[in-house]
Amino acid sequence: MTATTPTQSRSSGAYFRPDVATQWQLMWRRFRRHHMAMAGLAILGLLILIALFAEIIAPYQASQRNTRYLASGPMAIHVVDDQGNFHRPFVYAQVNKRDPVTLRMTAVEDRTRIWPIAFFVRGTPYELWGLIPTDIHLFGVEGGFVHLFGTDTLGRDLFSRTMYATRISLSIGLVGVLVSFIVGTIVGGIAGYFGGTVDFVIMRIIEFKRSIPTLPLWLALSAALPRDWSSLQIYVAITLLLALIGWTHLARTVRSKLLALREEEFVIAARLAGCSDARLIWRHLLPSFMSFLIVDVTIAFPEVLLAETSLSFLGLGLREPVESWGVLLYAAQNIRSIAHLPWLLIPGAFVIFAALAFNFLGDGLRDAADPYTK
Amino acid sequence: MSTLLSIENLEVHFPIRRGATFGRTTGYVRAVDGASLEIRRGETLGLVGESGSGKTTLGRAMLRVVEPTGGRITLHLEGGSNVDLRTVDRVELRRLWRHMQLIFQDPYASLNPRMTVRDIIGESLLVHGIAKGAELEERVVEVIRRCGLDAEHLGRYPHAFSGGQRQRISIARALILQPEFIVCDEPISALDVSIQAQILNLLKSLQQELGLTYLFIAHDLAAVAYACDRVAVMYLGQIVEMAETQKLYYTPKHPYTEALMSAIPVPDPDARLKPVLLPGERPDPANPPPGCRFHTRCRYADAKCRTEMPALAPIDDGHLVACHHAGSLTLQGAREQADALATA
Secondary structure, three states, rough: OOOOOHHHHHHHHHOOOOOOOOOOHHHHHHHHHHHHHHHHHHHHHHHHHHOOHHHOOOOOOOOOOOOOOOOOOOOOOOEEEOOOEEEEEEEEEEEEEEEOOOOOOEEEEEEEEEEEEEEEEEEEEEEEEEOOEEEEEEEEEOOOOOOOOOOOOOEEEHHHHHHHHHHHHHHHHHHHHHHHHHHHHHHHHHHHHOOOHHHHHHHHHHHHHHHHOOHHHHHHHOOOOOOOHHHHHHHHHHHHHHHHHHHHHHHHHHHHHHHHHHHHHHHHHHOOOOOHHHHHHHHHHHHHHHHHHHHHHHHHHHHHHHHHHHHHHHHOOOOOOOOOHHHHHHHHOOOHHHHHHHOOOOOOOOHHHHHHHHHHHHHHHHHHHHHOOO | OEEEEEEEEEEEEEEEOOOOOOOEEEEEEEEEEEEEEEEEOOOOOEOOOOOOHHHHHHHHHHHHOOOOOEEEEEEEEEOOEEEEOOOOHHHHHHHHHOOEEEOOOOOOOOOOOOOOOOHHHHHHHHHHOOOOOOHHHOOOHHHHOOOOOOOOOOOOOHHHHHHHHHHHHHHHHHHHOOEEEEEEOOOOOOOOOOHHHHHHHHHHHHHHHHOOEEEEEEHHHHEEEOOOEEEEEEOOOEEEEEHEEEEHHOOOOOHHHHHHOOOOOOOOOOOOOOOOOOOOOOOOOOOOOOOOOOOHHHHOOOHHHHHHHOOOOOOOEEEEEOOOOOOOOOOOHHHHHHHHHHHH
């Protein structure tokens, strides 16, 4: 690229833009000042990274059992040992001992030996995204094992399972929101743009759907899914189920915005210019309220996420061997788990963080998209 | 001069619904209720009247931006073929809009804030498949220069412009398809007085260069006198008087026009205006009075006015008026008002 002076580009008639901030630039400026929203964005970024690279970040496979460390708690990371010597981060070695009272085999720290944590170690082989065969993991210990969040009664690493569950839970949210976004925009668009009888019929259908309480509806529908479906089929079905119930809110937003915008003078001008209905909607109407839609979507996201979690928690959503936050929490339902294996609740923290992050993000976006804030 | 567009008994009735969803139509707002007029090729026809008299609705119904509920609109195209504008389908209408355009009152609402000036002005060339790329750029630059803006403005967004500049963009957008007829819907009402004159002069010079025909909707009577060849006066959805500007201003034949003319402000702080004050309020267009629409506020009204609606009829050459007493009344025009002020 050669540098051109403004006069040159002016005379050449090239696309010359002086310092004009676009709508999105203005929004980004306002958004950056919203600290909670920026924090939300950072957390979401982290969660998305986890979802993308779950296999690498997780030191073990989700279903891999470690019989030497059953139902045991999170292992602490140290840098200073009992003798006061500094090391690279390490965990103490674990040995199995029989508890003298309960006579159960339990894992106990052997504070004389350490297992140093190494990065990018070779571990269990896997295929990244089902494509690239490799055995590199982000971290791990050689000659021992590391369970940052502890293990469940079968000895599966909770940290690894949470990483995999992040992928499933986020993707359900993403696909669910995407499908409801598309359906909502199209249905609401038809209702709002054409109005009249079409609008009337669509709105009555939406009202009827909204009059049914969501949770019982989800329960009924997901209970109706055949028991012999594979976990993948169930996963797809649940995603669509959540999406097909969530679109109504969005459809109403789109409709009301369209009804208001339809009479705007710049829309009439575009009609007079000869724009077709499709061009009018895509080029003039949709961009005018896209910012509102994005806000709506960020707020719809935790709803889908929580819906999936609560369904799975109740045992009607996803089922093992598919991991999701809800499936993991399903294991932490009874008082025995909470009393003896409290670390099984850790995935709940992920749910809370994700939902909060989305809400803060939506908050920040709403403020940023509102042209009347200073 | 030949007729470009004529409307006969045009009606635009908006239904009033009671109840949110299963509402019954309980009545109609008669925004335009039997208006007739003819627009001649190359002229500027003024359309005046108080707020809510239906000027804007009439202007839009003429282009079928608002759907009329009754009456006829006939477009007389170059070459003698007539088009019944009320019966054409949407595809044909879109094609006909190349001949007819609209300039809006509010230059802030009429430009899409998310599009650059280039896209706003060039859009119709694109959607009609007339030009694209470099050719489109060329034509947009040509029209924007005509309207007093510069090629360097093309990449900017509307918010970077002042009201007057925005109105120039709006005019450029209306001109790009080289229409014959432009409805100017209060194009200067939202502008500063100093800018108003600029825009008026721009419209005038464009008319001379391009042979345009305007319907000029306004309530600023001084601007209308300056800009228009003929003027139509609207009251409660009907045309009550139509004549050449001079005739209408100086020898009004309708009592409502008289009242309007007496209300023209005079740029003299010491002048004591003696406007013809109309008693009462403008009646509700959903429930217009029987007979002459104006009889509730007319000081000359008699029994006939209360029962029989006067038709718009010629009183002398090219002077149409809808009043039973048009022939017998001696009414004050703008000049008498001015003279009275001068002597006072």
